[in-house]
Amino acid sequence: MRKYPIEKYRNIGIIAHIDAGKTTVTERVLFYTGISHKIGEVHEGKAIMDWMEQERERGITITSAATTCFWSPEEYLTKEKTNEHRFNIIDTPGHIDFTVEVQRSLRVLDGAVVVFDGVAGVEPQSETVWRQADKFKVPRICFINKLDRIGASFEKSFNSIVQKLSPNACAVQIPIGEEQNLSGVVDLFSMKALKFEGNLGEKVKLEEIPSGLLEKAHKWRDKMVEKIAAEDENLLEKYLAREEISIEDLRRVLRQATINYKLIPVFCGSALKNTGVQPLLDGVVYYLPSPVDLPAIIGVDSKTGKEISRKSDDSEPFTALAFKVATDPYVGALTYFRVYAGTLSKGSYILNTTTREKERLGRILRMHAAEREEVDELFSGDIAATVGLKNTSTGHTLCDPDSVPIVLEEITFPEPVIAIRIEPKTKADQEKMGMALHRLAEEDPTFRIKGDPDTGETIISGMGELHLDILVDRMKREFKVEASVGRPQVAYKETIKTEAEAEGKYIRQSGGRGQYGHVWLRVESKERGQGFEFIDEIKGGIIPKEFIPAVEKGIKEAMLKGVVAGYPLIDMSVALYDGSFHEVDSSEIAFKIAGSQALQSATKRAKPILLEPIMKLEVIVPENFLGDVMGNLSARRGKIEETSDRLNLKVIDAKVPLAEMFGYATSLRSLTEGRGTFTMEFDKYEEVPGNIAREIAEGKRR
Ligand code: GDP
Secondary structure, eight states, X not given: OOOSOGGGEEEEEEEESTTSSHHHHHHHHHHHTTSOSSOOOGGGTOOSSOOSHHXXXXXXXXXXXXXXXXXXXXXXXXXXXXXXXXXXXXXXXXXXXXXXXXXXXHHHOSEXXXXXXXXXXXXXXXXXXXXXXXXXXXXXXXXXXXXXXXXXXXXXXXXXXXXXXXXXXXXXXXXXXXXXXXXXXXXXXXXXXXXXXSTTSOEEEEEOOOHHHHHHHHHHHHHHHHHHHTTOHHHHHHHHTTOOOOHHHHHHHHHHHHHXXXXXXXXXXXXXXXXXXXXXXXXXXXXXXXXXXXXXXXXXETTTOOEEEXXXXXXXXXXXXXXXXXXXXXXXXXXXXXXXXXXXXXXXXEEETTTTEEEEOOOEEEEETTEEEEESEEOTTOEEEEEOOSSOOTTOEEEOTTSOOEEEOOOOOOOOOEEEEEEESSHHHHHHHHHHXXXXXXXXXXXXXXXOTTTOOEEXXXXXXXXXXXXXXXXXXXXXXXXXXXXXXXXXXXXXXSOEEEEEEEEEOSSSSOEEEEEEEEEEEOOTTOOEEXXXXXXXXXXXXXXXXXXXXXXXXXXHHOSSSSOOBOSEEEEEEEEEOOTTTXXXXXXXXXXXXXXXXXXHHSOEEEEXXXXXXXXXXXXXXXXXXXXXXXXXXXXXXXXXXXXXEEEEEXXXXXXXXXXXXXXXXXXXXXXXXXXXXXXXXXXXXXXXHHHHHTTSOO
């Protein structure tokens, strides 16, 4: 039986620029909601959400663990638990290199709390995350944190939100005092002062607004009421007639406007000084959507391709999205999933519509920060984890095997664009390293491993330098493998431009049993992204069936090293159309070698070229820096596609080769006095210009 009505669910994430105080806010949330009974300060390294060792050390949050807790708004004043809500908090990282983590968490959230540093206001990465939240249409509320710090300013920070992020920001509180004088917040609805007393701010008192602040508070309230009233005809009439509008009406309209991305309520305080967190939690209840406030989830019938939708309703067929696979030291692989529709009980079968495999669901776990609770049943809107699913990865749809097999839109992951060589420090580390890398790759779809066939070295690739750095660090801590890494390199590829044929012969006849393999291959180029295809055109057994897989294997091995500069060949087809064999001397190994040789000769004749990853870049700068930034991009072989306006800033859309983008963050910072921001993602592979390709092939450029 469902215990919590779905209207009382809030699936939220707390998102922020690194260091804005997300971890501290989360800690306070867990404390006030009664999950943790002791506040572990971040700087003492005791944060609850950051349960992975090196996250604690770096003070940043990488994995998206999900945590459940409960909150009744204003219970701290009324002492009545009449309106309890269930929060599922999905952890989101703040660093851009962890795009996968941010995207997969934004995908399953219904709403977000965005935390800002009250000294810095909107920082570059807050803009990045904000835009991602726009893309996923996530309703949000803001919290201007750290108002106790020297240099903090609510007004400046609020204005930076309005100017840089959204004119729809709407302050619903103002601080009482700032810097060392911060002593509470004014609630602009009730026009009362909230004070936070007791050791940890757990005793909340309602007082009159200090007289010196009254006029200012009235001004801010007027602005708030005007913004809210503009969203509703009835309220607007009342507002224009100067009639009093009730708090309930204001909240109701602000809630609708927040859910429809029309307004963004802004709260304030200091998590560290235990000021303002409880009313922020009320804000989650009042303004952020429950699953039923959002449109039904859309997917396609995997059999017919027809679009279907499922409502957030227990009577619908079970529909869920796996959004994270994590390796847990105690229970093994944990699959986190969000239930969009229907219900699910322990031990039942589910269909993974992405892989078309049925799996039996073992234990269902609800995560409470570091602890877990076992549950028997899940309902729509729930977020939980399960253990023991074998073939379910991030982004797969799980559904009821007896109804229409729905596939929800997959979470798309960018291609890894940076590679580094990694070497175990000792022989003993060698074996462990393979296992550790494999485990980490299972968790993270943008992290890949491969062996270099020439040197026997291992190459890992991912989304950025920090991304790979963290993974190497995790390997050291969690798997106790010591490794050293090389310098980051661009993941080049090779392909061919035309068609060619070539022969491969491996014949040795020197006494005893010899070797005999002989093939003719034809290679043809394919469109970008079409991959590799092997075509068997052998007729009449001129090469016996049992040797054909060996030829294919030889071809694939040769493709890994390419012919221009040793990078993997992609996007081509290879047809095996002729050859011969010897009754006694032919062997798999001989055919494999013949296949490799023929592939190399054919590729060399088919105009082989080098390909490089081209990045889609968006740079946002104040107008006075536009010229310099564009000039710098041209010098980096960038192609400007468009420049446009966003609020009072200029947006440049460009395509630039990744090879030219190392160190771009630093150079943009110095070109724009720190005001420029950018986001970059992989777009496609393109031919490297001839002179540069030559330098790469000759090893002059890396
Ligand atoms: P995260 O990187 O966003 O998770 O930020 P943390 O919660 O780890 O906070 C970064 C630093 O800012 C830590 O040293 C915190 O103690 C400190 N901090 C967090 N909130 C506040 C605040 O409200 N006031 C002050 N003065 N410091 C804060």
